[in-house]
Amino acid sequence: MSDAAKNTRPQYRNIHIFQILGYRMPFAALVSILHRISGLLLFLFLPFILFLLDKSLLSEISFEYFRSFTSGWFVKLIILALSWAFLHHFCAGIRHVIMDFEYGLSKDGARRSAVSVLVISLPLAALVGLKLFGVF
Amino acid sequence: MDNNFGSKRLVVGAHYGLRDWMAQRATAVVMAAYTVILLVSFLSAKDFSYEGWAGMFAQQWFKLATFVTVIALIYHAWVGVRDVLMDYVHSAGTKLVLQVATLVWLIACAGWAAQILWRV
Numbered sequence: 001m002s003d004a005a006k007n008t009r010p011q012y013r014n015i016h017i018f019q020i021l022g023y024r025m026p027f028a029a030l031v032s033i034l035h036r037i038s039g040l041l042l043f044l045f046l047p048f049i050l051f052l053l054d055k056s057l058l059s060e061i062s063f064e065y066f067r068s069f070t071s072g073w074f075v076k077l078i079i080l081a082l083s084w085a086f087l088h089h090f091c092a093g094i095r096h097v098i099m100d101f102e103y104g105l106s107k108d109g110a111r112r113s114a115v116s117v118l119v120i121s122l123p124l125a126a127l128v129g130l131k132l133f134g135v136f
Numbered sequence: 137m138d139n140n141f142g143s144k145r146l147v148v149g150a151h152y153g154l155r156d157w158m159a160q161r162a163t164a165v166v167m168a169a170y171t172v173i174l175l176v177s178f179l180s181a182k183d184f185s186y187e188g189w190a191g192m193f194a195q196q197w198f199k200l201a202t203f204v205t206v207i208a209l210i211y212h213a214w215v216g217v218r219d220v221l222m223d224y225v226h227s228a229g230t231k232l233v234l235q236v237a238t239l240v241w242l243i244a245c246a247g248w249a250a251q252i253l254w255r256v
Contacts, residue, residue: 016224043241047245050248056189057252100161
């Protein structure tokens, strides 16, 4: 085969992580990629979560350290991001399991359940944020 | 829907797909159940004091429930991260290094979690 013919052949691969922003995604695709991003976020911050658990449990002194550490706005922001990641991953995971039982597999059903995931997880994350930053 | 699953389907490949798919669901159910236990225990406590919080984790059954959830999480995260790496990293060498790093990362986290739990 000549080189020219080789080069014109189209290649179909997964959407690369840097190409995602260039796509106009349907809700199901948005929920799917957020499922990955939230999962990866929780995976990478696992030591951070363990650090907080450790400080909160070790002793009364470390518990006080935990309280002052988590009162900073930046740490609160990280906790909010992780809370969102957990809530989204949780809701999208339940959607996965429901779809495994062959419910809502139609184009419209999948779109509606994807919207439901966002409608449930985002306000819950907002609530966590309001609580974290002392609104109530 | 086309019946592209079931006993008549020709299964090809490395055969770990179904096992990991099932494990991903089973571990998710364990973590979801633990989330409910944790939330109920936490919200039924009167105030967020050290005694209340550490007292929760001082019970043996709570330690075991937490540890089982950590193990479920480790397996779940391994399957998930491996799938992501398979999709986006195409060089075999880089993929191997990242997969080994993922395992090291997760097993270290599991060890730390055990230490945290059993010194309360």
